[in-house]
Amino acid sequence: MATIKEQFWDPIAGFGVTFRTMFKKVVTEQYPFEKQPTAPRFHGRHQLNRWPDGLEKCIGCELCAWACPADAIYVEGASNVDLPDGSGRYSPGERYGRVYQINYLRCILCGLCIEACPTRALTMTNEYELADDNRADLIYEKSDLLAPLLPGMEQPPHAMLLGSDEGDYYRGTTRAPGDTSEVGSEGTA
Ligand code: SF4
């Protein structure tokens, strides 16, 4: 049988907790109507980056796929083609990533793939809305992952517009888009 304390004091104490909580700061987040910013280095959706002329940084080496503990990345590399008019390239190097997929049903957003990437082609954004109602849409293709074309960039395939070979891109000795002068040449004042 309930004691006097259990009958009278415990309900008052319980309502006391409710009463005190009414005046505390509300911590409920109104997601998805109000989105909170993530930490700056939050690991979200991946991005395949471009050089300033629009060429892709990915060289199709598959190191990201080998580093992935969840087997979430599939890469198929292919050789760039230098057409007679100088066009035909997707990346400055010998190879590029012809097929690139990330399966977000497997990915645990650990970031090991971006550590393995030798060209900083693969980085992660802060985007965290990676839910869907079917499996197929959670396998992101290269077109879903490629960075958008910014002003001054051209849609590949095209020629190397910033240097005479891939070394200029990797060493950072590139010229501005539209500048056709020899890379490394400096004018005299
Ligand atoms: S973040 Fe981790 S799990 Fe996701 S693709 Fe990269 S290595 Fe794989």
Ligand code: SF4
């Ligand atoms: S994203 Fe980086 S590691 Fe992965 S295939 Fe491309 S260049 Fe290689």
